[in-house]
Amino acid sequence: MEKTTTITGKEIRALGFPPGAWYKEAIAHINENELSQDEMELYLEQFKLPPALALFERPIGYAKNIVAENVLEEENVEKVTATMNAVMRTPTVVAGAVMPDACPAGPLGTIPVGGVVAAKNAIHPGMHSADICCSVMLTDFGNVKPSLLLDAAQSSTHFGPGGRPRGQQHKLPTDLRERFENNPFLSSQKMLSMAQEHLGTQGDGNHFLYIGTSAATGNTMMVTHHGSRGPGAFLYSKGMQVANKFRQHLSPETLPQNAWIPFDTKEGEDYWEALQIIRAWTKLNHEVIHEATASLLQVEKENRFWNEHNFVFKDEDVFYHAKGATPLDPKFMPDITGPRLIPLNMAEPILIVEGATTKNNLGFAPHGAGRNMSRSQHKRNLAHKTDEDIFSEETEGLDIRFYSNEIDISELPSAYKSAPNVRDQMEQFDLGYVVDEVLPYGCIMAGDWQKNAPWRKRRREKRNRK
Structure with a gap:
């Protein structure tokens, strides 16, 4: 031959x-x-790839665990419904749900914050977005004075862009570094550098470090909220590139933001493993901040638990993409050590919840209070007040700190949905029940770190010269 x-x-x-x-x-x-x-x-x-898949003619049915309480929320629910309807036409989708804290997160057809989408044999990077494994961790510090804990936490944490400078970095464990090096999605020098430099950092936006006391025991508790920082964002970017290559052959009609990587491919297996490595890194990212704070005060923890609320969860060949939804079902969290955490806003208690899987919740609960409008719109609505007046009104009685020393009014309580409404709808739709609350004492957030960014300073100076 x-x-x-x-x-x-x-x-x-x-x-x-x-x-x-x-x-x-x-x-x-x-x-x-x-x-x-x-x-x-x-x-x-x-x-050989299978024939191209067309979009479903109609959206796959999904559970709407959300009710509009006022005119502003009616507009929000309409937008959430419209974008979710487009998502649910994606040919891999088998089920979905919308949580009470839902709000749009991009162009039409982008999974909303507060959305859960289950897909068969498919991982959709766009459905977990760049902030992979955004999560919350609680440490119970017993009878430590809240003010001392908040001061120690401020000395231990790091908010804002980039990573920690040399001399202030936490050690990346050798075994975790080796996992990065052995995964084709994570092995670049850029990724390894970020995994080292960003460890022990919290970023910006709605990420926070919250100090409060347990309603049940009176113990002082610390809760951190952040995701996978640079490593997660970099993995997301690479995942979207691979998913879109598959989309061009598997389903050109599918929206780019809903492209997927088939799990039963080498790329799919490698990406799934990369997600687990990023999950481990993010959990460690929380732990080093909590441990550094405990070390400063020379205290031991009494309890600790955590959960992600922005991740992909696997059940046999179905992948549950939770874009801002808290997993209730233990099958989604192999390392579960306690109940789940649902923060609302800096002036409200953080809810400690448990719950069962139902047909309408798919094993998930809300992840927070959500928004009814964009950050910029919220700022425009309050333009008649100074940032200092708004801050004073909305944080009275609390010790609220911004790491950049610049107030960010888009993170104050009025920027979010009504916390009582979210709680009421959790009960209405059987989305978990509250077993304890962390009552607020104080909170640290990044603040408006861009206010004095070099490019803004130059723009202001140029304007003043004119």
């Missing part, structure tokens, strides 16, 4: 096979075994 010449990826692409992680192994097999043209084409059949 006639032997083929040396085969490269060019010949395989010419046969209609899009590039994939399997190319290297296939090329080696073909050349080592000197397959003929017919033998090669027969061998490559196993890598």
